Amino acid sequence: MSDRYARQSVLPQVGPAGQARLGRASVLVVGAGGLGCAVLPYLAAAGVGRIAVADPDAVEETNLHRQPLYRMSDIGQSKVLAARAALLALNPHVRIDPHPVRVTPANVVALVADVDLVLDAGDSLALTYVLSDACRAAAKPLVSASVLGLAGYVGAFCGGAPSYRAVFPEMPRTAGSCAEAGVLGTAVGVIGTLQAHMALALLLDLRPPVLGRLVSVDFQSLRFGGFSFAGASESAAAALSFIDPTQVRPSDVVIDLRSLEEAPVSAFPGALRIEVDALEGAPPALPAQARIVLCCRSGIRAWRAARSLQARGHADVALVALGE
Secondary structure, three states: OOHHHHHHHOOOOOHHHHHHHHHHOEEEEEOOOHHHHHHHHHHHHHOOOEEEEEOOOEOOHHHOOOOOOOOHHHOOOEHHHHHHHHHHHHOOOOEEEEEOOOOOOOOHHHHHHOOOEEEEOOOOHHHHHHHHHHHHHHOOEEEEEEEEEOEEEEEEEEEOEOOHHHHOOOOOOOOOOHHHHOEOHHHHHHHHHHHHHHHHHHHHOOOOOOOOEEEEEEOOOOEEEEEEOOOOOOOOOOOOOEOOHHHOOOOOEEEEOOOOOOOOOOOOOOOEEOOHHHHHHOOOOOOOOOOEEEEEOOOHHHHHHHHHHHHOOOOOEEEEEOOO
16 A cells, blocks of 8 residues: 555554545535635545546635635636646546536536535535435435634535435525625635545544534634434425526526616526515516526525415425526
8 A cells, every 4th residue: 555545544444445445435526615625635635536526616816815725826727627736736646527617406416426425615505405405316425514704514414314405494594605704714724624524434434423413613712513413304395496597498487586786687588577575575476387486696585585485375486596
């Protein structure tokens, strides 16, 4: 065995068999931003055989305070290609498959089917639900993490454990983003490292199992928390599913919840323009038999609007998160 892995393979929990197991493993890391930049080097350094990484973005200077995988010379380059170069420089014995695409309901099934384990390192609640649904259907474990401001969490879902929906059956009514609320680079690094550790624990089948566990960190008070959700039941509420814009049908009634100031031109010609507060207060008459497609930037307003319409008897609704 190469000396490269000597310090971890000497652990009785790893050993030559565990190291070989890592070498045969394949993972998908969705997001090559702050969390991804902490996750990816540790997985590659540990000898995980194949790492697929999906992210549509290019490196920006504002990324560098919390994404130390990149350098000033990478600005303007595809994140996944810059990440691949950095990871192969770290460990040329692993395979890195770059996917410079946004993970969506249209491509998620194929991406998840190709790996043993999925890591959600994105910055989108809608994406987390999409990944959880796909991982649950494929019986693949999902390690999901999030950091905002000075707080974060990481949990291991699906793959025999309850899904993200079981633990968080409803989206919050509002949510911030790193751009709006800010984030400290070290907080992202700690949560990303915990996420990588959970992934390695799953791949090595460490005991006690990490599936069905969530760890939270308050970085201001330096307090760790968390809980087991292994006994959680899947949500009995009617599932709200996200679809890709390409999956919208001509017969659908599309409602764009963004304001005209936010999006002067809708992505869907002919879409009704109704903001969520108005839809919750006094919705217009909508065809009872048509599927209602609700779209906004993050998916949160669409979720709110969908629950409001369901309460009024519209059972067939779908959501679109348009992103930036």
